[in-house]
Amino acid sequence: MAFDADEEILQDFLVEAGEIIEKLSEQLVDLEQHPDDSDLLNAIFRGFHTVKGGAGFLQLNALVNCCHSAENVFDILRNHKRKVDSELMDVVLEALDHVNAMFEQVRHHEEPTPAPAELIAALDALAKPAAETPAVSKTAGPAPSSNETVASGDDNGDITDEEFEQLLDALQDEKASAPARAAGNGQPASADSSDGDDEISDDEFEALLDQLHGKGQFAGPPETAPAGDNKAGGASDADNSNSDELISDDEFEKLLDDLHGKGGSPTADSANASPAAADSKPATGPESGKADRPAESSAKHHRHEKSPAEGKGGATSAAPAMPSRDANAPVAETSVRVDTKRLDDIMNMVGELVLVRNRLQRLGAQSEDEHMHKAVSNLDVVTTDLQSAVMATRMQPIKKVFGRFPRVVRDLARNLKKEINLEMHGEDTDLDKNLVEALSDPLVHLVRNSVDHGIEAPDVREQAGKPRQGTVTLSAEQEGDHILLFIEDDGAGMDPDVLRRKAVEKGIYDQDAADRLTNAECYNLIFAAGFSTKDQISDVSGRGVGMDVVKTKIGQLNGQLHVESELGKGSRIVIKVPLTLAIMPTLMIMLGDQSFALPLVNVVEIFHLDLSKTNIVDGRECIVVRDKVFPLFHIKRWLVKGAAGEPEPENAHVVIVAMGTRRVGFVVDQLVGQEEVVIKPLGRALQGTPGMAGATITGDGRIALIIDVPSLLQNYG
Amino acid sequence: MKILIVDDFSTMRRIIKNLLRDLGFTNTDEADDGNTALPMLRSGKYDFLVTDWNMPGMSGLDLLKEVRADENLKTLPVLMVTAEAKRDQIVAAAQAGVNGYVVKPFTAAVLKEKIEKIFERIQ
Numbered sequence: 001m002a003f004d005a006d007e008e009i010l011q012d013f014l015v016e017a018g019e020i021i022e023k024l025s026e027q028l029v030d031l032e033q034h035p036d037d038s039d040l041l042n043a044i045f046r047g048f049h050t051v052k053g054g055a056g057f058l059q060l061n062a063l064v065n066c067c068h069s070a071e072n073v074f075d076i077l078r079n080h081k082r083k084v085d086s087e088l089m090d091v092v093l094e095a096l097d098h099v100n101a102m103f104e105q106v107r108h109h110e111e112p113t114p115a116p117a118e119l120i121a122a123l124d125a126l127a128k129p130a131a132e133t134p135a136v137s138k139t140a141g142p143a144p145s146s147n148e149t150v151a152s153g154d155d156n157g158d159i160t161d162e163e164f165e166q167l168l169d170a171l172q173d174e175k176a177s178a179p180a181r182a183a184g185n186g187q188p189a190s191a192d193s194s195d196g197d198d199e200i201s202d203d204e205f206e207a208l209l210d211q212l213h214g215k216g217q218f219a220g221p222p223e224t225a226p227a228g229d230n231k232a233g234g235a236s237d238a239d240n241s242n243s244d245e246l247i248s249d250d251e252f253e254k255l256l257d258d259l260h261g262k263g264g265s266p267t268a269d270s271a272n273a274s275p276a277a278a279d280s281k282p283a284t285g286p287e288s289g290k291a292d293r294p295a296e297s298s299a300k301h302h303r304h305e306k307s308p309a310e311g312k313g314g315a316t317s318a319a320p321a322m323p324s325r326d327a328n329a330p331v332a333e334t335s336v337r338v339d340t341k342r343l344d345d346i347m348n349m350v351g352e353l354v355l356v357r358n359r360l361q362r363l364g365a366q367s368e369d370e371h372m373h374k375a376v377s378n379l380d381v382v383t384t385d386l387q388s389a390v391m392a393t394r395m396q397p398i399k400k401v402f403g404r405f406p407r408v409v410r411d412l413a414r415n416l417k418k419e420i421n422l423e424m425h426g427e428d429t430d431l432d433k434n435l436v437e438a439l440s441d442p443l444v445h446l447v448r449n450s451v452d453h454g455i456e457a458p459d460v461r462e463q464a465g466k467p468r469q470g471t472v473t474l475s476a477e478q479e480g481d482h483i484l485l486f487i488e489d490d491g492a493g494m495d496p497d498v499l500r501r502k503a504v505e506k507g508i509y510d511q512d513a514a515d516r517l518t519n520a521e522c523y524n525l526i527f528a529a530g531f532s533t534k535d536q537i538s539d540v541s542g543r544g545v546g547m548d549v550v551k552t553k554i555g556q557l558n559g560q561l562h563v564e565s566e567l568g569k570g571s572r573i574v575i576k577v578p579l580t581l582a583i584m585p586t587l588m589i590m591l592g593d594q595s596f597a598l599p600l601v602n603v604v605e606i607f608h609l610d611l612s613k614t615n616i617v618d619g620r621e622c623i624v625v626r627d628k629v630f631p632l633f634h635i636k637r638w639l640v641k642g643a644a645g646e647p648e649p650e651n652a653h654v655v656i657v658a659m660g661t662r663r664v665g666f667v668v669d670q671l672v673g674q675e676e677v678v679i680k681p682l683g684r685a686l687q688g689t690p691g692m693a694g695a696t697i698t699g700d701g702r703i704a705l706i707i708d709v710p711s712l713l714q715n716y717g
Numbered sequence: 718m719k720i721l722i723v724d725d726f727s728t729m730r731r732i733i734k735n736l737l738r739d740l741g742f743t744n745t746d747e748a749d750d751g752n753t754a755l756p757m758l759r760s761g762k763y764d765f766l767v768t769d770w771n772m773p774g775m776s777g778l779d780l781l782k783e784v785r786a787d788e789n790l791k792t793l794p795v796l797m798v799t800a801e802a803k804r805d806q807i808v809a810a811a812q813a814g815v816n817g818y819v820v821k822p823f824t825a826a827v828l829k830e831k832i833e834k835i836f837e838r839i840q
Contacts, residue, residue, distance in 0.1 A: 012727070017726075049771050054729055
């Protein structure tokens, strides 16, 4: 099982690699638009590469294999040995889906399921230069091709002990290594020989270093080390600096000769080279070293060239003794990962603090004590700062949600055979993490809807004199303490008359009521439950479930949703949500002697009204304000026990509230003022009470119910 | 011994850091690519550099070249972390002056061996 690795690191990996994978899906879609963008190709290559590297440490082998194959494909692509096409993208995106699925499994502490062998084979087939592909059968997939290394996943980068032994054996005998190399070059032979070919072994590397750094500078590989240990140290530190400098041209030439001319197996040579090593000793004294080296580093590799004079040198003790030196470790980390649960707790506590502050403010206002006033107003400032600071820690860019869309749109467009260009603006707009997550599903739904219903088929667009390619624009911006999200398309737009007809057909309105609907109200019909204008249901959208869910969801976030549309030009959906869910500005009102909080988002205006001036229209009480008619509701009758039979007062305060395009007036007894409240869920017995969003504690220490305007009207209006 | 770990993937930095800690090297700093690592190296008196190969910005190989070209850093021992022990890559790294390489994934024991080998050579 893969989880003997440090759990914390696993969690880190899931978060960080998860981000990379999210980005990958975006980049992949981008790539289809810009198939020759080498920065992008590199970035994608690196994405798979990084995930693979991390997964390797966590022994998530299935993930390693899949990423490895994908990485190889992009290695070929970025080296321009193959071109990006839709088929390739389909395979790669499928691979990404599997990677995502594996991530999900790992998140749930399951062993990831390996990607299907066909997929890996398909990837491996694509990981060959285009010209070679036809010749590559699927079964041969993991084997290395002649020019490009396509090591099989398991063997990748990992020379097993057995292989290493074989390698050592091979190195003993120069001749033995040559055939192995030839075999590796010619065709995909056995794994052992191919490893020996593409991958360098420790010994080879040692030899290479010896060769590069000239003679006498370094200790040999482990087996020769004891000899070196016995020598007295004569070499100064100057040697080290010499040895690390770039090699000279001559040396480089020699290296190339050795690598290529001698069959590319430097260790094989060097094994035989030791007798010659003695030649070089005198030349590599501390002073003379560098200048003489080119001449001296003859064709052979010198693994045993260490001279007595230079052996262990004046050097200090080896690595294990080092840690004692690092007492004064400066801490360079500037960021920490924090569990969101902890942030939620902090936010909650800040919420409580806000309540206490409100209460103190109220008490302070009653007292005459100047010091008290000062302290309270100081507390006010600090609390407000603290609140915004804590909120800032919870902010995430909306990019997190937007990042999903290129893929969603691409897949849908391919599916529906439409040509669609997705534009995104304001991805860096920050909002509360919880909101980012909560907005994700509704936004996906709306975007799917725009693609499916909004944008027309290319032919239809051409006939209408539009470009074949439709555009869906997603944008986000902050407006005060709200975030505005726009989903726009340049598609067919909506026909209000069709919507009216549908509304009547579906029995949502009768003909009269439907005819009276304004165009804006018609557009909002799309959010009514069971309303779909598509006659044919596609598997993308059109069942009429969803849009009403979207509306409910946005409502739950204290958000608002409205639609604008122009027939033939396109539609635009605007979502307005508060920056945070935890703290909400409200208007406190009194009904009888009970406090209620109306979300300030909904409040449009407040005025005093002579109630005798109301009109009855269509059996409903209405008021006219500046030539506009608003239905009037006595919410006290709904919310306060025993208030239904009370006589109407002559004068009352009226609060005009808005939900989308709809505006109504609420008659209230008293207006208390504006107050920031922390939303507390209602107790279990009261949960789901229609019209109530929650409760809060007011500045005077009492409990106030927070009114959920849409659900209140739905239930009582 | 003060060690700088360079990798763009913070999880990987943490893994390497933990492995080094297991070996007793607790004085480690992190950088997320060559561009951030280089100024740190120039001002930080590091004794050892562990760098990933494949990074955006400045790759490990470019970092290595920069280090070797710097008068004050050219003797700094460098261990390169790679995904595959591909010969051409390793040869290129060796030519650029790398002191050792280690292939992902590796254990603390492997890392120890690599580090010891490097210091054996230098001394």
